[in-house]
Amino acid sequence: MYDSGKVIVGIIIFVGMFTFPLWYGVVTKAPLEPPKLEKPAKGKECVESIAFMRSSHMELLDTWRLDVVREGKRIYTSSTGKQYNMSLQNTCLDCHKSKANFCDRCHNYVDVAPKCWECHIQPEFRVDKKVAWRSE
Amino acid sequence: MGNSRRDFLKIAGLSALGLGIKPTADAFAQGAAPKVSVNPKAIRGKRWAMVINVQKFKEKGPELQKACMEACHSIHNVPHFDNPKQEVKWIWTAEFGHSFPDQERPYLHEFEEDGLKGVPVLVLCNHCENPACVRVCPVKATFQRPDGIVMMDYHRCIGCRYCMAACPYGARSLNWRDPRSLDKDGKPFIKTLNREFPTRTRGVVEKCNFCAERLAVGKMPACVEVCKDNEIVFGDLEDPKSEVRKLLREHFVIRRKPQLGTNPQVYYIV
Numbered sequence: 001m002y003d004s005g006k007v008i009v010g011i012i013i014f015v016g017m018f019t020f021p022l023w024y025g026v027v028t029k030a031p032l033e034p035p036k037l038e039k040p041a042k043g044k045e046c047v048e049s050i051a052f053m054r055s056s057h058m059e060l061l062d063t064w065r066l067d068v069v070r071e072g073k074r075i076y077t078s079s080t081g082k083q084y085n086m087s088l089q090n091t092c093l094d095c096h097k098s099k100a101n102f103c104d105r106c107h108n109y110v111d112v113a114p115k116c117w118e119c120h121i122q123p124e125f126r127v128d129k130k131v132a133w134r135s136e
Numbered sequence: 137m138g139n140s141r142r143d144f145l146k147i148a149g150l151s152a153l154g155l156g157i158k159p160t161a162d163a164f165a166q167g168a169a170p171k172v173s174v175n176p177k178a179i180r181g182k183r184w185a186m187v188i189n190v191q192k193f194k195e196k197g198p199e200l201q202k203a204c205m206e207a208c209h210s211i212h213n214v215p216h217f218d219n220p221k222q223e224v225k226w227i228w229t230a231e232f233g234h235s236f237p238d239q240e241r242p243y244l245h246e247f248e249e250d251g252l253k254g255v256p257v258l259v260l261c262n263h264c265e266n267p268a269c270v271r272v273c274p275v276k277a278t279f280q281r282p283d284g285i286v287m288m289d290y291h292r293c294i295g296c297r298y299c300m301a302a303c304p305y306g307a308r309s310l311n312w313r314d315p316r317s318l319d320k321d322g323k324p325f326i327k328t329l330n331r332e333f334p335t336r337t338r339g340v341v342e343k344c345n346f347c348a349e350r351l352a353v354g355k356m357p358a359c360v361e362v363c364k365d366n367e368i369v370f371g372d373l374e375d376p377k378s379e380v381r382k383l384l385r386e387h388f389v390i391r392r393k394p395q396l397g398t399n400p401q402v403y404y405i406v
Contacts, residue, residue: 048170063172069289072281073172074352086172090332118337119290127316127324 035105040095047078047091058114061088089120097123177354181372183284184263184346185401186360187383190232192367192405194255200367201229201258204359208344211358213335215315215325224309226344227359229256236404238393252406258359258368261286261307261344262392262400269299269308277341284373284401285346295339304393305400307343314338346370373401 001007025032046053048060064086067073076084085091096102099122107114117125174180193201208214208227215224232252233239267286269278277292278299300308315325315335326335333349336342347357355361360370371380380403383389389403 065291067172069287069291070279071172072178072348072352073174074178075173075175077171077173079170089334119334119340121329121331121334125316125329127326127329 035109037105038096038098038101040097043095045080046095047076047082047084061092061116064088088116093123099124175352175354179351179354179356181283182374183265183372183401184351185284185371185373185380185403186260186263186346186357187369187380187389187403187405188258189367189369189405190252190255190257192365193258194252196365196367198229198256200363201256203362204258204368205229207358207362210328211330211333211347211350212345213315213326213330213333214342215311215313215335216327217313217315217325218319219312222310222312224311224315224342226342227258227260230259231255232257235259235392236390238395239390257404259305259307259392260359260402261303261346262305262398262402263344263346265399265401266397268302268304268398272298272302274298281348285348286343287345287348288341288343290334290336290340290342293340295341297341299341304396304398308341309343310341311336311338 024030053060064076068086074086076086078084093099099117103116103122205227209216209225212226214226217223232255235257263284263286265284267278267280270280270286273279274296275292275294277289277294278286279289280286295310297310300310313325314337316337318324329335347355350357357370360368366379369379369383371378373380373384375381383405384403387405389405391400391403394400
């Protein structure tokens, strides 16, 4: 092989950079703890099971949005038979009192930025603060 | 040989049946699936309409109209942008001649002088039966509900303003600025914040929704609630016993620009 020295060094550098995300955390011992969420003071259970909410809250909210805005159906009867007003702002955030300590902790961890709070009012929002919907 | 094929088919059939049992049993074991439904307290109608009594408003003076606008705009977090070109409005006043340009005729002023000349009239989205805004919306953000309310799904609006060009009543406004920000004096555009209703964001069109969110919990529209003396009446046009139908029977009413074929559902007693 011609220039085998350069080629092999090149391959080693490439593999090193390509796998950077895999070994960086191990080498620097960066903590890889899942985010800790603030538990709501009131109520012991969410509208559905915790496992379901963790995996599928976005789909639930998406169907809620369609049902409420398009169909005018605003009452959700959960699989346990309890009834809830289908509202992100008035029902979800009535228990989860802080967007920063609940929504943001996971969303920042997995690096997603849903645009809910450009319009829906989070509990932290104050009218006299500038552009308050961005993460505080 | 034939016999064993027969046995094979029998076993295959039984196995298929056995496989089918599990999902069926699971479905029964799961209990009730989540359901969505309409609030039983909701006020329902087949064709919502509004009757505004211009004469009564003229007697009451501008305070009542201001109270209607104030109630609506504060409940729905409508921003007050200081630049009139960027004004956002759900319900507002326009003088009689501007509200009803098609009512022009010779010597109208003789009637108007002690009648309705220059009198401010409350105007809002007409919730047309044949809404131009719905037809032109390229993303179906504006739609018509079965009960006639022309609603917006703000999640979908891309701010193209076709609907604003299409609406002959000027009932739609674009948020040219972030409604949550502050004016040049550092005061918020939204004076009083209603935490139970969302705001809009920059680049989204908004308009009156006939208080769909209030009807859904059994309340009358905000502007109707403000008017104690039936200056504005709201009801189901398809119900012959409704208050709006009674008013339409007893009074001569006009509508804004009906010749355009939009079939507006806000009626004015003059």
